[in-house]
Amino acid sequence: MKHLLNIFRLGVKELRSLWHDKVMMIMIAYAFSFAIYIGATSASTELHNAPIGFVDEDRSALSQRLIDAFYPPRFAEPNLLPLSQIDAKLDAGLYTFVIVIPNDFEKKLRFGKKPEIQVNIDATRMTQAGIGAGYIQQIINQEISRYFGGSKNKHPLPIGIVTRMKYNPNLTSSWFGGVMEIISMISLLSIVLTGAALIREREHGTLEHLMVMPLNAAEIILAKVWSMGLVVLVSAAFSLMFVVEGVLQVPIAGSELLFLFGAMLVLLATTSMGIFMGTIARTMPQLGLIFILTILPLQILSGGITPFESMPHLLQNIMLFTPTSHFVSMAQAILYRGAGFDVVWRDMLAIVAIGFSFFFMALLMFRRSLATAS
Known part of the structure; x- marks a missing residue:
């Protein structure tokens, strides 16, 4: 004691x-x-108000739909840019992502071709760059699939993947x-x-x-x-x-x-x-x-x-x-x-x-x- x-x-x-x-x-x-x-x-590791720009050389209904698919809170309101200003805008740090939709993009898709969309990313913003690249790919694939009414998937897979986030769902x-x-x-x-x-x-x-x-x-x-x-x-x-x-x-x-x-x-x-x-x-x-x-x-x-x-x-x-x-x-x-x-x-x-x-x-x-x- x-x-x-x-x-x-x-x-x-x-x-x-x-x-x-x-x-x-x-x-x-x-x-x-x-x-x-x-x-x-x-x-924060979430993507929030990431600045994004588009170069729309196709000027089609599909390209406009793709542009409209990017909206807050993950992305800022997208802006249209001329192709010649991409490097200058990225160098100035005004955009993290600049997406280029080429000519005849919708037309080539309808004829079964595989046109490419160019995504320019400012990788100095490492966290946003890594997460945003995945979001961009997912959004574009979803919008194209919806636009064509799922006709590309005539033979769907026999299984479905359901993802559940445990302990931190959001x-x-x-x-x-x-x-x-x-x-x-x-x-x-x-x-x-x-x-x-x-x-x-x-x-x-x-x-x-x-x-x-x-x-x-x-x-x-x-x-x-x-x-x-x-x-x-x-x-x-x-x-x-x-x-x-x-x-x-x-x-x-x-x-x-x-x-x-x-x-x-x-x-x-x-x-x-x-x-x-x-x-x-x-x-x-x-x-x-x-x-x-x-x-x-x-x-x-x-x-x-x-x-x-x-x-x-x-x-x-x-x-x-x-x-x-x-x-x-x-x-x-x-x-x-x-x-x-x-x-x-x-x-x-x-x-x-x-x-x-x-x-x-x-x-x-x-x-x-x-x-x-x-």
Whole structure:
């Protein structure tokens, strides 16, 4: 009970120190509110108001029908251009797509020939270019088929393909981005807060005060772990309920309590990583440099930005020893697919094992640093 009371009191002291650090409080409030909203809505992968132009050399009823098939919200209102202005308009960045319908296009189709439509794409707008090219091909094929009344398909295929999008039927990117931003912020803020708390002790000289008190290294570390972890966990719960579900209108399929329980397990690992970095670094700038070199691989290779399966096998095997990869897998299963504990327990078990490993590594380094300082 004495050790638990020491851990509790030291944790309360950490919370009071954080409360008086206004810059850090503003950063926490921003990270779990505006940063979540901006991250979810700004990196949209949908095609929206893409500027498109047409060169209509056919001047037929079919060419006009093709032009009329492109309309908002995916495409902006199409404009007609002369053939000589294509390069100039694309160079000026005024259009992402310029479609050229050649002479006698409808006539050649009626006689069974295969005329070609030229699609010029500004590929510097990479996301719009890739998605838009598929939409353009689909729209043109559908309109030509409808225009000729399906006469081209005299022998239809004996099967029909019905596509159903699970968990995100409208392919809304904010549904994915909002949850991924919360996962990223949990890892990011927990490392920063615990590492900064230890550096702050050293810079203010209070670490020496703790060393002469009847406290051991484990009590000091556990106090920082539970206090900073509590701040991140409460902030994540607020963001999930009010920002993701409230503002972004993202439906949560699974149990939020199960997700927060998994986040609590992850916080043991990430806060221990922050202690480890704070022990190695001697100043805040040094902590920042170490943090950048660590957090970028953790975020990029965790599976939250690109699918985990598309990475090289070597990287996949390495990332199995990090908590973020298991956290992303667990969070996506719970929040997107409504998975229960019977599905995610393996990820949780791996997170606990990794968390205790990082904790004992941080404890060992912290003890060594105290012994060197004394």
